[in-house]
Amino acid sequence: MNTPSLEVSGLAYAYPDGHQALFGVDLTIGRGERVALLGPNGAGKTTLVLHLNGILTAGAGTVTVAGLPVGRKHMAEIRRKVGIVFQDPDDQLFMPTVREDVAFGPAAAGLRGAELDAVVERALEKVGMTGYADRPPHHLSFGQRRRVAVATVLAGEPEILVLDEPSSNLDPASRRELADVLRSLDVTVLMVTHDLPYALELCPRSLVLSEGVIAADGPTREILGDEELMNRHRLELPFGFVPGSVA
Amino acid sequence: MGAGHAHQLYRRGDSPVHGLPPHTKLVAVLGFVLVVVATPREAVWAFALYAALLGAVAARARVPAGFLLRRLAIEIPFVAFAVLMPFVVPGEQTSVLGVSLSVPGLWGAWNILAKGTLGVAASVLLAATTELRALILGLQRLGLPSPIVQIASFMIRYGDVITDEMRRMSVARRSRGFEARGVRHWGVLAKSAGALFIRSYERGERVHLAMVSRGYTGTMPLLDERPTTRAQWAAALALPLAALPICILGRTL
Numbered sequence: 001m002n003t004p005s006l007e008v009s010g011l012a013y014a015y016p017d018g019h020q021a022l023f024g025v026d027l028t029i030g031r032g033e034r035v036a037l038l039g040p041n042g043a044g045k046t047t048l049v050l051h052l053n054g055i056l057t058a059g060a061g062t063v064t065v066a067g068l069p070v071g072r073k074h075m076a077e078i079r080r081k082v083g084i085v086f087q088d089p090d091d092q093l094f095m096p097t098v099r100e101d102v103a104f105g106p107a108a109a110g111l112r113g114a115e116l117d118a119v120v121e122r123a124l125e126k127v128g129m130t131g132y133a134d135r136p137p138h139h140l141s142f143g144q145r146r147r148v149a150v151a152t153v154l155a156g157e158p159e160i161l162v163l164d165e166p167s168s169n170l171d172p173a174s175r176r177e178l179a180d181v182l183r184s185l186d187v188t189v190l191m192v193t194h195d196l197p198y199a200l201e202l203c204p205r206s207l208v209l210s211e212g213v214i215a216a217d218g219p220t221r222e223i224l225g226d227e228e229l230m231n232r233h234r235l236e237l238p239f240g241f242v243p244g245s246v247a
Numbered sequence: 248m249g250a251g252h253a254h255q256l257y258r259r260g261d262s263p264v265h266g267l268p269p270h271t272k273l274v275a276v277l278g279f280v281l282v283v284v285a286t287p288r289e290a291v292w293a294f295a296l297y298a299a300l301l302g303a304v305a306a307r308a309r310v311p312a313g314f315l316l317r318r319l320a321i322e323i324p325f326v327a328f329a330v331l332m333p334f335v336v337p338g339e340q341t342s343v344l345g346v347s348l349s350v351p352g353l354w355g356a357w358n359i360l361a362k363g364t365l366g367v368a369a370s371v372l373l374a375a376t377t378e379l380r381a382l383i384l385g386l387q388r389l390g391l392p393s394p395i396v397q398i399a400s401f402m403i404r405y406g407d408v409i410t411d412e413m414r415r416m417s418v419a420r421r422s423r424g425f426e427a428r429g430v431r432h433w434g435v436l437a438k439s440a441g442a443l444f445i446r447s448y449e450r451g452e453r454v455h456l457a458m459v460s461r462g463y464t465g466t467m468p469l470l471d472e473r474p475t476t477r478a479q480w481a482a483a484l485a486l487p488l489a490a491l492p493i494c495i496l497g498r499t500l
Contacts, residue, residue, distance in 0.1 A: 050456075053460055055456060055459060076462060079462050084460045086453065086457050086460075088453065090408050090450070091454050091456075091457050092457045093404075094405075094454045094457065095400070096400060096404050097380070104462075104467075105461040105462050107468030108461065108462035108464070108468050136403075136407075137404070138404070156461065156462070
């Protein structure tokens with residue numbers, strides 16, 4: 001059996017102000033899986049995400065990425081392996097041009113010259129943004145910016161791609177384009193989202209994080225179909241959406 | 248680099264001047280300005296020669312005279328002072344068209360006007376042929392400390408983002424019936440400015456998070472490391488080197 005892309009066990013965390021956000025989270029994501037992380041606001045989703053690449057350090061428990069424990073020792077390697085795409089692309093894209101932004105991670109890892117150019121080119125190709133390398137991010141549409149944000153992370157050839165609300169603020173066409181991109185990638189994906197139809201469309205498996213623990217773990221269709229479970233964790237489907245009716 | 252929507256001073260082109268590495272151009276402009284400033288003001292002919300040199304560079308860079316002259320307007324507030332000098336500086340007086348003017352004042356005004364205009368013209372030429380982003384990379388290659396380079400880069404990247412945020416806040420204010428009409432409304436504007444500052448500060452924190460997540464450890468990787476050839480240096484330094492003998496001549500004559 002392959003080493004899983006991500007293994008979290010007994011993860012607990014309290015913020016410095018004493019507010020406890022995670023109470024022992026256990027989850028395993030196998031290589032190549034696409035998993036949705038669902039949960040109401042304040043469930044601890046973002047806190048969990050920030051543990052995956054060691055921005056926050058666990059109070060208790062462990063996080064292991066492709067067999068490598070998240071800790072000070074392997075931080076550079078972990079940050080390369082875990083590619084987090086943040087919700088606001090204007091936060092994610094901090095360099096003056098798309099090319100420099102996509103090159104940032106690999107260049108920080110020491111790549112230069114033609115090799116670096118090739119990595120950038122490949123990453124932009126994967127998200128369908130090849131022609132935009134020399135544009136400043138501010139002059140792209142929101143959907144394009146989000147795709148570039150995905151490219152900046154893909155350039156590091158991550159083991160696992162973590163997306164925070166990937167469909168937020170996207171118009172339906174951009175939302176669908178991003179879904180096409182995500183489906184075409186050969187990488188493990190953990191997608192934090194409130195967009196339940198999107199989760200169903202892209203992720204065969206879902207986790208429900210509620211009050212700092214994993215409250216459910218199973219096929220997305222079953223979770224979304226379990227009305228009692230959904231209500232208990234403040235999850236609601238959009239009006240008129242019936243998970244069973246979607247092919 | 249060919250970022251679209253560059254700053255207003257930039258004029259897209261592929262002239263030999265555009266193609267020079269930015270740091271060589273920075274050194275050239277600095278050298279030229281120092282030479283101009285070191286020239287005694289009495290050597291009027293020297294300043295004409297300097298202007299001709301800049302004209303030659305502009306022609307080479309295919310920057311039209313109109314473009315250059317319009318952008319020289321930025322100098323006007325600074326030379327306003329120079330215009331006053333002939334009237335206020337004490338000393339020997341002379342009469343021009345019946346108006347009594349001070350001779351040292353006239354020389355002083357000429358000095359500021361000539362040297363200022365040449366300096367601004369050289370800078371406008373630099374800005375017209377070098378993108379803002381490239382200028383900062385040039386400064387980085389010249390050894391500008393990394394934190395300053397990073398701050399400047401973020402200004403370029405986030406200037407528009409923050410301006411947009413400001414515009415949205417202004418729209419939101421006006422949508423709720425607020426029009427800033429006088430001193431009484433400054434309080435609201437000040438609070439908006441404060442809110443904008445906090446929002447930007449928080450964005451800064453989120454950006455830092457995104458940077459750290461992608462392997463940032465305190466320095467920006469220098470992406471363009473193409474070595475500068477001797478020919479490029481020679482081409483860039485041709486301007487100050489041509490100006491130097493004029494200056495020396497002006498000082499000795």
